[in-house]
Amino acid sequence: MVLKYHIGGGDFVNAGKASSAVKSVLKQLNVPQARIKRVVIALYETEVNVVAHAREGDIEAVIDSNKVTITVKDIGPGIPDLEEAMKEGFSTASREVREMGFGAGMGLPNIKRNSDDLHIESVQGQGTIVRITNDLKD
Amino acid sequence: MGMQINDIANILKASVLTPELDMSKEVVHAFSSDLMSDVLTGDYYKTVLVTGLSNLQAIRTAEMSDIDHVIIARNKVVSQAMIDLARDRNIVLISSGYSLFRISGILYKSGIKPVF
Numbered sequence: 368m369v370l371k372y373h374i375g376g377g378d379f380v381n382a383g384k385a386s387s388a389v390k391s392v393l394k395q396l397n398v399p400q401a402r403i404k405r406v407v408i409a410l411y412e413t414e415v416n417v418v419a420h421a422r423e424g425d426i427e428a429v430i431d432s433n434k435v436t437i438t439v440k441d442i443g444p445g446i447p448d449l450e451e452a453m454k455e456g457f458s459t460a461s462r463e464v465r466e467m468g469f470g471a472g473m474g475l476p477n478i479k480r481n482s483d484d485l486h487i488e489s490v491q492g493q494g495t496i497v498r499i500t501n502d503l504k505d
Numbered sequence: 506m507g508m509q510i511n512d513i514a515n516i517l518k519a520s521v522l523t524p525e526l527d528m529s530k531e532v533v534h535a536f537s538s539d540l541m542s543d544v545l546t547g548d549y550y551k552t553v554l555v556t557g558l559s560n561l562q563a564i565r566t567a568e569m570s571d572i573d574h575v576i577i578a579r580n581k582v583v584s585q586a587m588i589d590l591a592r593d594r595n596i597v598l599i600s601s602g603y604s605l606f607r608i609s610g611i612l613y614k615s616g617i618k619p620v621f
Contacts, residue, residue, distance in 0.1 A: 380586070383565035387594070390569070404571055408545050411569045415562075468541035468558045468566070477545055 368392070368431075374417045374424040376443065379467050382418045385426050386411040389437075392430065398503045409481040409499050410437055412474045417441045419464040421494065430503075434483075437499045445491040453479065507533035507551060508615060510574050510597050516615065517608055519576065519601035522583055523592045530597065532574060536620045537609045541566040547620050555608050559583050561590060568594045578605040 370392065372385035386407045393403045410426070417424035421443025428437045446452045453475050460470025479485050482499045489495040511528035514521050521528065533551040538544050539558045544566050553574040556563050559581035567575050568590075575591065577583055577600045591598040601608055613619070 380561060382562065383569070386569060387565070400571065404548075404569070407569045411565065412542070412545065467560060467562050468539060469562070471540055471542050473542035473546065477542060480546070
């Protein structure tokens with residue numbers, strides 16, 4: 368099963384819609400609740416990152432019986448120093464993003480914590496690709 | 506032992522914004538935060554989120570975190586979109602005039618446990 372969603376940069380009203388839709392599908396597939404939570408938290412934080420930092424992005428979630436692979440590609444400024452960005456507390460978020468309850472430098476570490484496998488590629492001035500792969504079975 | 510969300514609404518003199526939802530559900534734990542990324546780091550069971558952050562992301566964060574109840578502190582303006590989303594995701598949403606500190610104190614004194 369392949370699910371696709373678009374994310375608008377700056378669109379905080381719709382941030383989380385894709386994560387919510389993926390959560391509903393995984394529930395219908397009877398994936399264990401703790402597994403669902405890891406997937407949707409990693410995806411939700413990624414969605415918020417795209418909304419907060421990029422111009423736009425696309426999500427593709429490929430679900431099979433054992434695992435889910437989520438690829439989020441954005442068109443945006445890219446991450447200048449990925450190692451630095453992965454550190455808890457490091458943030459380049461705007462005041463608007465902080466007012467939404469994010470931007471404390473916890474997003475990327477939280478995505479990593481909730482991913483079984485995480486791969487990030489980023490090119491400055493072009494954008495970022497985040498690939499999250501999680502097992503769906505205990 | 507926890508409390509019903511209905512009783513929590515009463516002791517906080519709170520307005521129930523999603524009256525259609527089950528108000529007899531039990532609350533055992535509470536977590537108070539305005540930082541949604543912090544909320545997203547926890548594991549929750551029968552938990553209420555107490556927050557001063559009144560926007561759609563507070564409801565989305567509760568949804569992703571498997572939190573069934575949200576209390577908005579200080580009677581912050583709650584949008585119809587927030588109420589609709591909470592109702593749709595089966596999250597009880599209530600609003601109290603008390604501060605985050607006062608709500609947390611009342612819940613703690615009433616036997617509601619901290620998450621951390």
